[in-house]
Amino acid sequence: MKLRWKSAPAREFQIWRRERQEKRWRQLRGVPGYGAITGRERKRRDTQASEHSWRDPVELTAPKTFSLTANVDEMTAFLAEVAGWMRRGRSILIDLEAITDLTADAVVALLSLAERAVRISFTCTVPDDPRLVNILSDAGFFRYFKGGPITTEGRAPLFTDKTAYKVEAETAKTLVSFVTTALFGSHRPVPSAYEAMIEGMSNTHEHARPGPSERVRWWASANYDETSQCGTFVFVDSGLGILRTLRLKGIKRALNKIGVTSNAEILRQVLSGKIESSTGLSYRGKGLPKIKRWVDRGRLRELTIISNDVCANVSIGEYRTLRVPFDGTLLCWKLTKDEIA
């Protein structure tokens, strides 16, 4: 065997390190005579083990109004909590029993979060209201969160969704068709909804990526509420968010001079077309202003944009800062017969 020469101090250090490792290994396994762990340390480790057992899921109670558009502060805090436990690799049990109201935006946002999880199990309790159970079931919620019925039991589905990375024009058409067929009995083109969906997908593909080699997944869904005869479209991505993607260095300084300092106000400027795209090219960044024009022309109802720490209710011109930021971008709007001429 060929021996490699080593200096005496190096050899000594190697031996000392090996002995220390062996001692620690024996200590951890409670081998007698190897500096047994003190009672206090043992207790601390036992408590930690019981609190952070990988088998026991963390139980999180969902907000009663399970909606980003109607209850944005509680919902973003709840989503942040779910994301936090996911980062720690813990299984999650979501208590939905007490929810009294539910909208598609919150369901899609939670699904997009769950979809990102690797080797984490999700379970849930089922809401008391059977109508809400049907919405969750049709949204495919119980495919990710075990505990509820997966079948639609012969009734017309209330929800359709799709997830991908690239722009899928056919998907946008399918979602529009889902709502117009429910409203009119057959497919009708709705440029406003179709274009908003394409803009969302395109922005995700082009701007939301943290790095050039990374991909960001989007979720798009459409659902129809028979009672209010209203279709709801939701588009969510888990990318950087509109405000983080903007290269605001020079522009922010200029805006500060005229008193525009908050992200809420910056988003207002973006939607009015006063801030150029994150590419820095003046001929780009026209997508969001165009969506706003559709709202102004009465072709999209109740458009809400939630991105980073801003929630914009574009239809009524309300832009506000959130206490807990939303991780990504969410677009949500409604369509009734009134918006489709």
Add this chain to the structure above:
Amino acid sequence: MSPKKLVETISVAKHFSQTPGPRWIKEGEYSGEEFRLECLGPAFLRAVEADGMVLIDLDGAEGFASSFLEEAFGGLVRQYPHIDPLPHLDFKSDEDPYRKDEIREYIEEERKRLATAKR
């Protein structure tokens, strides 16, 4: 100036796709770039050669994202910077009259931008 003779008609829905997509080919199917390279560009050149115009029929499609229109028509200005495309293009958009103005705006903005960049 008398209007130029019609050389060709392109219906986006019939000759390209009912579901126009994003800006770039890399982003997904039926992009503005693909439309410009395969349909609009060649027809536009034929119209320029014949000193005529192309009619672009925008009806019948699901909708047009701004990035699609900008890349198709603003991109035409970037591709052929020495030709003013507006005399050689006409548009039909009965379903959404705003679309014609939107396209003209993209063309004019891009011509202005290129003119400023030259100086």
